[in-house]
Amino acid sequence: MTAAAPGTERIRRHQWLASMGSAVRTPRGAAGLGLAGFVVAVAVIGPQVAPDSPGALLTLPFAKPSGRFLLGADFLGRDVLSRVLDGGWLLLLMAVAATVLGIAAGAAAGISAAYLRGRPDGLIMRTVDVILAFPQLVFALLLLSILGPRLWLIVLAVGLTHAPAVARVLRSATLDISERDFVKVAELQGMRPAAVMAKEILPSLSTPLMVEAGLRLTYSIIIMAGLAFLGFGQPPPAPSWGTMINENRAGLALNPWAVIMPALLIALLTVGTNLLTDAVGRAALGVDRRPGEAALADALDPAPNRAGNRA
C-alpha cells in the first residue's frame, strides 16, 4: 500500500457520516428529520406525560373533545390523548428491530452471494426469488396465521420479508467492490473470505446500507401499522396507533380525533423517514452526474448505480 492509502481509507469509511451531515442541511433532509424527530419524541416522551392511564374507562364512548379530555374519548370511553401518547413506542421499537434484522440478514446474504459467486450465489438468489414471489404483507399474514399473532413473530416476519430485497441491492453493490484493488490486496495477504467480507467489503458499503436501512425502516412502519390496523398487533387493551384507527372508525362522525391523530402521526413518521432517506441518497451521489442521467438511473435501478458511482 502507498502512503496515501490510510487517508483514502479513512475518507471511505466515514463517507456515510459526511452524506448524513450534508443531507440534513438540505431543505428535504431538514424537513424529514424534523417530522420524524417530532413523532419519535411524541412516542418516546409521550408515555411519561400522558394525563391519564391509557386503559382507564373515564367517560362516554366517543365523547367530543373537552377541557378535561383534549382529544375526546375512544369507542370505550378511554382518553384518546393518553392513548395516542402511549401508542407509538412499541411500533417504533418493533419497526427498528425488524429493520435491523432485515438489513443484517439481507446484507449477509447479498455480500456472500456476490463475493463467493458460483454455487452459493445461485442458491442464495433462488431463495431470494422465492421469498420475493409473495407480496410482503401476504407473507407476514401467512406466517401469523400459522403461528398466531405474537409480537416477536411479527418482527421476524417483517424482517424476513425485507431481507431478499436488501440482498439484491447489496449483491450488485458488492459485485463492483469485490473487483477493487484493496480487496485483491487483502486476498493476496491470505485473509480468509469471511474476514475480507467483514473487514474490507462491508465498510465500503456503508452508504447503500444506510439508504436501504432508511427505506426498509419506512416500509417496516407501514407494514406494522397496517398489520396492527388489520388486528394483528398488540392484543386489544394496549394502545397502538394502527389498532386505534381501526377500533375507532365506527365513531368517525362522533369523535373524528380518535382516528385522525393516530393516522396523522403514522403519516408524519413515514413521510419524515422517506424525506430523510431521499436526502441522504441524494447527498451520497448524484453530484458528479448530469441531472437527467442521475434521474433515469435512479428511477430505473436505484442501488447498483449508487454503489458503482461512488468511491
Place this chain on the structure above:
Amino acid sequence: MTEPRAVRRPEPEPATEPGGPGGSPSPARPRAARDAHPVRHLLGRRAAAGLFTLCVVSVLVFAATEVLPGNAANAVLGRTAASSPAALHRLEAALHLNRGLLDQYWLWFSGLFTGHLGHSLVNGQPVWGYAAPRLINSAVLMAVTGVIGAAAGVALGALAALRRDGWFDHICAVTALAVTALPEFVVAIGLIILFSTVVTHLLPAVSLLPPGSYAWNAPRLLILPVATLVVVIVPYIQRMTRAAMIEALESDYVEMARLKGVPMWRIVLVHALPNATAPVIQVIGLNFLYLAGGVVLVEYVFAFPGIGQGLVDAVENRDIPVIQFIVVLLAAFYVFMNIVTDVIALLVTPRHRIPR
C-alpha cells in the same frame, strides 16, 4: 434536479440479465442461445424460473400448515379438540390429514388445477366457490385502478417533463415524495374522512356488495377504493414517465428533429414518447405487482368483497384451505406479472429485439 427516491417500489429484475444470477455469464454465450431469438430465449428462461419458483412456493405454503403444533385440525378446533374426538376425526378426514404427507400434498396440488380445493373450515363452502366471485371483484378493482392510474401517471409525468423545473413540475415532485410514503390504509381513512363522514357525505364509506352481485353492478361503491389505490400508484408512474421523457427529450435525435424544424407536438408524440415507453411499461407492471398486496388493506378498509378481504377474514379464522389457495394465487400472479412486464419491456425497446 434528480428524481426523488421511491419507497415501496417493487424491486425490478433487470431485463438485460435474463438468466438471473444463477445463469451463465453473458459474454460466453453458447452458440444455440445466440441463434435463438432473444425474446423467445428470455421468455423460455423466465417461464422456467417462474414455474420453478411457483412449485417451491406451493411446497412452502403447504409445508407451512404442517408446522402447526399438533396438526391443523387440532389448531382449528382449539380446546374443543380434546373434548370431542369425533369432531377431530371428521376434520382430519376433511383436511386429508389421515393420509401420508406426499399424498396430502399431491391431493392439494392437483386440486389447484382441477378446482377441487376442499372446503372452507368456517362455513363449509367449497373454496373455489368462495374465492371465485371475490377474485372477479378484485380483478375489476385492479383493472380499473391500473387503467386510471397509468393514464393519470403518464399524463402528469409527461407534462412535468415538458415544463421541467416549472411550478407544475415542483408541485408534482413534492406531492409525489410525500404521497409515496403514506400507508394505503391512511390514504383510505383520509378519503373516508373527506368524502363520506366528517367533511362531506358524497360517497359511501363502505363498499359492501349484496351477495351474488359483482363490482360493476354498483360503480359508486368502487369510487373510493379505486381512488385510494390510484393515489398510491400514480407517483411512481408519474416519476418514471418524467425521468424517461427527460432522457428522451435530451437525446441527440430529438435535438436533430428540433434543428430540422419538426413541430413540437410531433417531437413529443412521435420521437420522444415511443422511446420513453419501455421503463414506463415496466413501472406500470410493477405497480400491478404492488396492487396484488395493496388490495388486501384497501379492500379490508372498505369491506369490499374481494380476494384481499377474503384473505384477512381467513387469517382471522385460521381457515387454512382458503389461506393456502389465496396465497398461492397471489404468488402466481406476482410471478406471472414479473415475466409479462419484462417481456413487454423487451418488446418495446427496439435495440433489445435484434438478435446478437
